[in-house]
Amino acid sequence: MRKSWRIGALGAAFLGLVQLTPLAAAQPAASCGTAPLEGERVALLIGNSAYNDWEWPSLKNAVNDIDYVCVAFAKAGISPRIVRNADMPTLDAALTRFAAEAAGAKSVIIYYAGHGFEYGGRNWLVPMEAPPATRRADVEKRYLSIEAAVKRVVPAGAFTLLFVDACRTAEPVVRIEDVNVAAGDAASAPLGLLDIGQGAVFYSTAKGRPALDFAPVGSPVSPFAAAVVKELAIPGLEISDYFKVVSREVYKRTHGMELGPQQPFHYGSWFDDYYLVAPPDIPAAVPALASAAEPATTPAPTRGAARPAADPLADISLDRLAIEDEPVLIADVLSRHPAATLVGLADGGHPLAQQLVGYMFSFGVGLKKDMDRARAYLEASAAQGFPAGQQELAYHLLDNDPSPADVRRAYDLYVAASDAGFSKAKTHLAYRLAAGTFGAPDFARSQALYREAAAKGHPAAIFALTYFADTRAANLARLRAIAEAGNPEGNHWLCEAHFADKTLARAIDDCGTAARAGFAGSRAILADAYAKGIGVAVDANEAAHWAKLARDLPELRKDQREWIAGIGE
Structure with missing residues (x-):
C-alpha cells in the first residue's frame, strides 16, 4: 500500500527533459501510453488509485504518477503502455496484449503504483476489485503475482527494470484467513525481494517503511515519481548512478517530515551498463591520445584558451569538490548544463570542466566510457595545477594496472593536490600511505593527513x-x-x-x-x-x-x- 496523506514541505520537481511541472502532469495528453509499442525499449505502467476507501484506502496520485512518468518515458525514447485502475480481468488482458507487442524488446520496464504485499515467497499487486482478506487457495485468483507478470511479458534475455511505488510497512495489507501463525504458517508481509534474473528492482521506500502518496498535502504526484522524472532529465546516468541520485532526491525531499524520511531501495544484477537515457556521443575536438600508457606531453584537449566571461561552473567550489561524491555532484551539474557544454568548456581549457569530463569518460557517467579521452582530459586539468584534476588523475593511474612509473607519478600528484589543501587528496594519500602503496607504511604521516582532511569536512x-x-x-x-x-x-x-x-x-x-x-x-x-x-x-x-x-x-x-x-x- 501507499500512504495517502502526510504533513510536510515538498518543492515542485524540476523537469528539464519534459518541460512539465507535476501539476501539469496531472492533466497529461490522453494519448500517452495508448499507441502501439515500438522499438527495443518498452514500458508497462500500472496505476491503481480508485480503491473504494472502505476495503482499501484510495490513492489519489497513483494514476497521476504513471501519467506523469509516461510522458517522461516517451520523451526518453521508451515506448509506454498505460493501465489505469484495473481489475483482474483488465490486468490479464493488458498483460496478454503487452507480451505480444513486446516480443522483440531488448529492455522491459514495469512501473507499478498502488497497493501490494508479499505472501508465499512471491509478491503481489492488488487489483481494484480484490478483497482485503482471502484464503490461501484464492491468493492467485484474486491478486496478480509480480513475478508471474515479469515471466509473462519479458522476452528471454531482455533486461528487466521494475519500479514499485507501494508501502512496505509491517501492518498486513492482505489478511490470509486460514493461516495459523502460531503453528508456524507464514502470514502476508511487506513487498520483498523479487527474483527477476538480469535486471534491477527499484522500490520507492525501504522495507518496513511507508511510501508517500503525496507531500505536501495537495501535491499531484508522489515524491518518488517526481524524482524519477526529474533525474530522467539527465542523459547518460548508468542505472546504478540513476538509482543513487533519485534516492538522494527523495530522501532530501522528505527529510524532516512526519514519518520521514523516505528512502528508496534498489537491488539487482546486470553485466553491462544500462542507461534509461543514453549518454551523448560527443566527437573529440582534436585527435585523442594515441596511447594512455605514458603521460601526455601535449594533452588532447587544448589548454589556455580564452574562458567565457560568465563561468557556468563558478558555483562549484574546490571545497565542494573535496567532500562530495562525484556521481551526485556530476548529476547536479548535468541537470543544469548539457554534457556537450562541459566538453566544450574542457576543450577551451577550463580545468574544472576537464576534471569533471575526465571523470565522466572514466566511469561512463553522462558520457560514453572512453579511457583514452578520460586520461587526456585529466592530464590537461592536472597540467594546470588544478588540485581536483591532480587527485583524479592519480586515482586513474592507480586504478588501471599501474606501472612502477605510474605509481611514482600518482604519489607526486597526490602530494601536490594535498599540499594545495584539497582534502579528498589528503584522504586518498593517507589511505595509500597506511596501506604501503608507495613503500613502507607511514602511519604517523597518514594520521596527520586524515586530521587535515577531517578539518575540512571529508566524511x-x-x-x-x-x-x-x-x-x-x-x-x-x-x-x-x-x-x-x-x-x-x-x-x-x-x-x-x-x-x-x-x-x-x-x-x-x-x-x-x-x-x-x-x-x-x-x-x-x-x-x-x-x-x-x-x-x-x-x-x-x-x-x-x-x-x-x-x-x-x-x-x-x-x-x-x-x-x-x-x-x-
Whole structure:
C-alpha cells in the first residue's frame, strides 16, 4: 500500500527533459501510453488509485504518477503502455496484449503504483476489485503475482527494470484467513525481494517503511515519481548512478517530515551498463591520445584558451569538490548544463570542466566510457595545477594496472593536490600511505593527513580518525552531525566505526539507514548483526536478505565478503 496523506514541505520537481511541472502532469495528453509499442525499449505502467476507501484506502496520485512518468518515458525514447485502475480481468488482458507487442524488446520496464504485499515467497499487486482478506487457495485468483507478470511479458534475455511505488510497512495489507501463525504458517508481509534474473528492482521506500502518496498535502504526484522524472532529465546516468541520485532526491525531499524520511531501495544484477537515457556521443575536438600508457606531453584537449566571461561552473567550489561524491555532484551539474557544454568548456581549457569530463569518460557517467579521452582530459586539468584534476588523475593511474612509473607519478600528484589543501587528496594519500602503496607504511604521516582532511569536512577522513582513541569521540560527534543533516554517508561511517569498535548495538539504526541508502559495507554489517543478534533479534531471513544485497554490490570489500560468507547461501 501507499500512504495517502502526510504533513510536510515538498518543492515542485524540476523537469528539464519534459518541460512539465507535476501539476501539469496531472492533466497529461490522453494519448500517452495508448499507441502501439515500438522499438527495443518498452514500458508497462500500472496505476491503481480508485480503491473504494472502505476495503482499501484510495490513492489519489497513483494514476497521476504513471501519467506523469509516461510522458517522461516517451520523451526518453521508451515506448509506454498505460493501465489505469484495473481489475483482474483488465490486468490479464493488458498483460496478454503487452507480451505480444513486446516480443522483440531488448529492455522491459514495469512501473507499478498502488497497493501490494508479499505472501508465499512471491509478491503481489492488488487489483481494484480484490478483497482485503482471502484464503490461501484464492491468493492467485484474486491478486496478480509480480513475478508471474515479469515471466509473462519479458522476452528471454531482455533486461528487466521494475519500479514499485507501494508501502512496505509491517501492518498486513492482505489478511490470509486460514493461516495459523502460531503453528508456524507464514502470514502476508511487506513487498520483498523479487527474483527477476538480469535486471534491477527499484522500490520507492525501504522495507518496513511507508511510501508517500503525496507531500505536501495537495501535491499531484508522489515524491518518488517526481524524482524519477526529474533525474530522467539527465542523459547518460548508468542505472546504478540513476538509482543513487533519485534516492538522494527523495530522501532530501522528505527529510524532516512526519514519518520521514523516505528512502528508496534498489537491488539487482546486470553485466553491462544500462542507461534509461543514453549518454551523448560527443566527437573529440582534436585527435585523442594515441596511447594512455605514458603521460601526455601535449594533452588532447587544448589548454589556455580564452574562458567565457560568465563561468557556468563558478558555483562549484574546490571545497565542494573535496567532500562530495562525484556521481551526485556530476548529476547536479548535468541537470543544469548539457554534457556537450562541459566538453566544450574542457576543450577551451577550463580545468574544472576537464576534471569533471575526465571523470565522466572514466566511469561512463553522462558520457560514453572512453579511457583514452578520460586520461587526456585529466592530464590537461592536472597540467594546470588544478588540485581536483591532480587527485583524479592519480586515482586513474592507480586504478588501471599501474606501472612502477605510474605509481611514482600518482604519489607526486597526490602530494601536490594535498599540499594545495584539497582534502579528498589528503584522504586518498593517507589511505595509500597506511596501506604501503608507495613503500613502507607511514602511519604517523597518514594520521596527520586524515586530521587535515577531517578539518575540512571529508566524511571518510572523519571516520578514519575514529580509529584513534584521542580523536574518537569528537569525530563520532562530527559524523552524527553529518547524519542528522540528512546525509546517509554519516550514518554509514557511524555504522562502520561502531562495528570496528565492537559497539555496534549503539549504531544499529545507522546501519539500517545506510544499508537502505545502498552502502555496501553497512549492508554487510547489518547482515552480520542479524545473523549474530547484535543490536537486533537474531533473524536468519533478514540476515540472508542483507547479505544477498551486499554481495550484489561490486564495491563490497574482500574482508566484508568474508564476514558474510555462508549467510543466506
